[in-house]
Amino acid sequence: MRAMLLERIGDPLRQVELARPSPGPGQVLIRGLACAVCRTDLHVVDGELTQPKLPLIPGHEIVGTVVELGKGVSRFKIGERVGVPWLGSTCGQCPYCDNGEENLCDLAKFTGYTLDGGYAEYTIADQRYCFPIAELYSDPEAAPLLCAGLIGYRSLVKTGNAKRLGLYGFGAAAHIVAQIAKYQQREVYAFSRTGDTEAQEFALDLGAVWAGNSNELPPARLDAAIIFAPAGELIPQALKAVGKGGIVVCGGIHMTDIPSFPYSILWEERSVCSVANLTRRDGEEFMALAPKVPVRTEVETFRMDDANEALNRLRSGQIQGAAVLVNAGASG
Ligand SMILES: [Zn+2]
Ligand SMILES: [Zn+2]
Numbered sequence: 001m002r003a004m005l006l007e008r009i010g011d012p013l014r015q016v017e018l019a020r021p022s023p024g025p026g027q028v029l030i031r032g033l034a035c036a037v038c039r040t041d042l043h044v045v046d047g048e049l050t051q052p053k054l055p056l057i058p059g060h061e062i063v064g065t066v067v068e069l070g071k072g073v074s075r076f077k078i079g080e081r082v083g084v085p086w087l088g089s090t091c092g093q094c095p096y097c098d099n100g101e102e103n104l105c106d107l108a109k110f111t112g113y114t115l116d117g118g119y120a121e122y123t124i125a126d127q128r129y130c131f132p133i134a135e136l137y138s139d140p141e142a143a144p145l146l147c148a149g150l151i152g153y154r155s156l157v158k159t160g161n162a163k164r165l166g167l168y169g170f171g172a173a174a175h176i177v178a179q180i181a182k183y184q185q186r187e188v189y190a191f192s193r194t195g196d197t198e199a200q201e202f203a204l205d206l207g208a209v210w211a212g213n214s215n216e217l218p219p220a221r222l223d224a225a226i227i228f229a230p231a232g233e234l235i236p237q238a239l240k241a242v243g244k245g246g247i248v249v250c251g252g253i254h255m256t257d258i259p260s261f262p263y264s265i266l267w268e269e270r271s272v273c274s275v276a277n278l279t280r281r282d283g284e285e286f287m288a289l290a291p292k293v294p295v296r297t298e299v300e301t302f303r304m305d306d307a308n309e310a311l312n313r314l315r316s317g318q319i320q321g322a323a324v325l326v327n328a329g330a331s332g
Pocket of ligand 1: 090091092093094095096097102104105106107108
């Protein structure tokens with residue numbers, strides 16, 4: 001099979017021919033149709049996440065067709081369309097797993113990081129961590145739901161019933177969260193890089209009540225903010241934008257260092273937290289909710305062979321919505 005391989009941190013991915021893997025017990029072999037490109041993939045390729053398996057096939061927002069079943073697989077049938085997310089497996093026994101917090105599992109494995117992922121023609125996945133995909137979505141449209149959507153949803157849940165919601169970094173995750181937030185009758189305030197009027201217009205099109213630059217304060221005090229951009233300086237900025245008791249949720253796996261800030265902007269029970277990974281329950285809830293809203297994803301597609309170009313465009317902020325790699329045979 002053809003795959004895009006990371007052999008050394010910082011090198012471009014190399015297109016290689018590899019033996020098609022065989023599914024072990026409980027695993028499915030999936031013919032990849034589409035795989036979205038996540039900012040986390042950039043953090044892996046650029047070495048900001050330091051524990052990847054190498055060589056590695058990146059990619060953790062995979063949509064594909066089940067083509068072979070390992071021993072004991074009963075959740076899916078041959079020919080079924082499934083999605084594979086970032087959480088690839090957990091131990092099921094540690095205190096976190098026991099407590100419904102499998103996202104924090106001490107021994108978790110992650111697709112496209114510690115397990116081979118979806119920048120390839122075929123992928124192996126544990127059936128227990130895959131999700132069925134709603135008919136409504138084409139293959140490329142469904143792919144960003146699997147991380148941008150899922151992590152975005154988990155981040156949104158952390159904001160409780162916040163009415164006025166700020167979204168910092170209006171990319172793949174924010175464009176999905178904005179639609180759910182609007183459906184839940186919240187007000188979305190969208191923040192983008194200074195001068196990125198395209199992203200701001202995109203946010204307004206998706207129902208944001210206000211859009212501006214991330215160094216601006218919104219016209220009203222926010223109840224909560226979610227930061228999707230990997231820029232640590234946004235944390236004090238967002239704390240200044242939220243009112244008393246407001247929460248600032250960091251939705252990314254990596255951020256640059258947070259500059260020091262006066263205690264007064266945290267005072268009055270404001271809080272900052274991060275969101276790590278996902279649980280299968282998040283996935284079930286979100287995949288059921290998305291077609292009800294209905295969440296529509298804006299995608300820019302690239303051929304699988306052009307993964308490096310897609311990564312470069314994402315790095316330089318030139319993607320509107322989500323970048324998605326497609327294999328021949330994917331539905332438009
Ligand atoms: Zn565990
Ligand atoms: Zn991701």
